[in-house]
Amino acid sequence: xxxxxxxxxxxxxxxxxxxxxxxxxxxxxxxxxxxxxxxxxxxxxxxxxxxxxxxxxxxxxxxxxxxxxxxxxxxxxxxxxxxxxxxxxxxxxxxxxxxxxxxxxxxxxxxxxxxxxxxxxxxxxxxxxxxxxxxxxxxxxxxxxxxxxxxxxxxxx
Amino acid sequence: xxxxxxxxxxxxxxxxxxxxxxxxxxxxxxxxxxxxxxxxxxxxxxxxxxxxxxxxxxxxxxxxxxxxxxxxxxxxxxxxxxxxxxxxxxxxxxxxxxxxxxxxxxxxxxxxxxxxxxxxxxxxxxxxxxxxxxxxxxxxxxxxxxxxxxxxxxxxxxxxxxxxxxxxxxxxxxxxxxxxxxxxxxxxxxxxxxxxxxxxxxxxxxxxxxxxxxxxxxxxxxxxxxxxxxxxxxxxxxxxxxxxxxxxxxxxxxxxxxxxxxxxxxxxxx
Numbered sequence: 001x002x003x004x005x006x007x008x009x010x011x012x013x014x015x016x017x018x019x020x021x022x023x024x025x026x027x028x029x030x031x032x033x034x035x036x037x038x039x040x041x042x043x044x045x046x047x048x049x050x051x052x053x054x055x056x057x058x059x060x061x062x063x064x065x066x067x068x069x070x071x072x073x074x075x076x077x078x079x080x081x082x083x084x085x086x087x088x089x090x091x092x093x094x095x096x097x098x099x100x101x102x103x104x105x106x107x108x109x110x111x112x113x114x115x116x117x118x119x120x121x122x123x124x125x126x127x128x129x130x131x132x133x134x135x136x137x138x139x140x141x142x143x144x145x146x147x148x149x150x151x152x153x154x155x156x157x
Numbered sequence: 158x159x160x161x162x163x164x165x166x167x168x169x170x171x172x173x174x175x176x177x178x179x180x181x182x183x184x185x186x187x188x189x190x191x192x193x194x195x196x197x198x199x200x201x202x203x204x205x206x207x208x209x210x211x212x213x214x215x216x217x218x219x220x221x222x223x224x225x226x227x228x229x230x231x232x233x234x235x236x237x238x239x240x241x242x243x244x245x246x247x248x249x250x251x252x253x254x255x256x257x258x259x260x261x262x263x264x265x266x267x268x269x270x271x272x273x274x275x276x277x278x279x280x281x282x283x284x285x286x287x288x289x290x291x292x293x294x295x296x297x298x299x300x301x302x303x304x305x306x307x308x309x310x311x312x313x314x315x316x317x318x319x320x321x322x323x324x325x326x327x328x329x330x331x332x333x334x335x336x337x338x339x340x341x342x343x344x345x346x347x348x349x350x351x352x353x354x355x356x357x358x359x360x361x362x363x364x365x366x367x368x369x370x371x372x373x374x375x376x377x378x379x380x381x382x383x384x385x386x387x388x389x390x391x392x393x394x395x396x397x398x399x400x401x402x403x404x405x406x407x408x409x410x411x412x413x414x415x416x417x418x419x420x421x422x423x424x425x426x427x
Contacts, residue, residue: 001165017162018162018163018164018165018208019159019160019161019162019163021159024159040158040199041196041199042192042196042259042262042263043347045260045262048262051265054236054265055261055262055265056262056265056266057262057263057266060191060192060195060196060266061191061195061266062165062188062191062195064165064167064210065188065191065210065212067167108261108262111261111262112261127261129260129261129346129347130259130260130261130262130263130347131260
């Protein structure tokens with residue numbers, strides 16, 4: 001069926017099977033491969049994208065459920081070649097090792113800061129509960145999110 | 158994992174959803190946030206041939222006050238229930254329960270109605286509804302009926318909902334000053350409860366102590382007769398037959414029910 005939605009600010013119209021998961025649509029039809037399929041069971045958060053500005057796990061959303069809505073992936077964060085403040089903070093604080101969880105972690109962090117621009121460390125940790133990282137032990141990730149919050153009073157996706 | 162093929166229709170209103178249900182019979186499933194149904198479809202534990210999407214029907218979303226009750230639309234997501242000023246001030250136990258479901262991404266998609274209709278006995282919302290003495294509002298071809306929490310759940314993942322009906326709302330009493338306690342024992346962060354306890358207004362509800370959310374009647378009775386938290390909590394597992402599985406044995410679950418009930422009663426805030 002035909003589905004119209006906006007991906008990273010760009011209006012799209014595609015013919016999709018109703019069972020096509022949003023993460024597969026983004027990766028295979030839009031060529032946006034930042035969102036990873038990790039656990040495929042709504043646990044790990046590697047597939048996190050923003051749907052109307054709110055973080056969601058795109059392995060558990062049908063593309064047709066996103067009809068008429070705005071999807072943002074990590075590819076859509078940078079503006080005019082400038083990294084989003086959260087991306088820049090992950091880089092500056094070395095908030096990653098292998099990088100597999102990073103796009104989802106960054107999107108979850110952007111969503112968290114949109115809801116709570118100045119979280120405490122504990123709020124960052126609980127705000128990222130839905131994202132697993134098997135490398136870092138989370139410390140630099142938390143530091144990156146706190147640094148992004150400090151650096152930018154108004155963080156918006 | 159990819160679900161088996163199905164036909165998808167987005168309903169524009171409750172009336173439209175009822176018409177679509179009537180057309181498709183029991184081949185259809187209602188889809189709201191999809192955070193219980195889609196994982197089951199991916200595992201092929203469910204393979205409905207038609208999905209009727211009620212997730213974007215405006216009349217099904219949001220919270221409003223109606224007399225001495227709050228009315229929460231069935232398609233209101235957990236994050237919106239947890240973040241609602243009305244729910245936080247008038248039914249704080251419900252706001253807390255919604256904030257305990259899964260993780261932030263899950264709370265942005267999963268809905269209160271979906272969680273209740275899914276009827277997982279280990280889930281947060283069924284237990285919260287039982288503790289609050291809330292009711293479900295169900296619309297079918299014959300009109301609308303309300304069903305109390307105690308009658309809504311009929312068995313393991315089973316409810317009174319008929320295939321041609323839609324759960325449209327939840328009503329809970331407004332009780333801004335009621336003390337409440339909420340305890341959940343989990344093995345991993347974000348997991349379902351091994352045992353959960355929600356207490357408020359003299360009611361004590363237990364999660365995962367049977368096929369449906371249960372009320373700890375003996376403990377409630379003791380409280381009503383003036384017993385203290387410890388004395389009442391000692392009766393919390395009376396009459397329960399929780400599952401005995403790899404996560405916890407029956408006796409251990411009954412022990413947890415007593416300990417968590419005492420903590421919930423002692424920690425009652427409000």
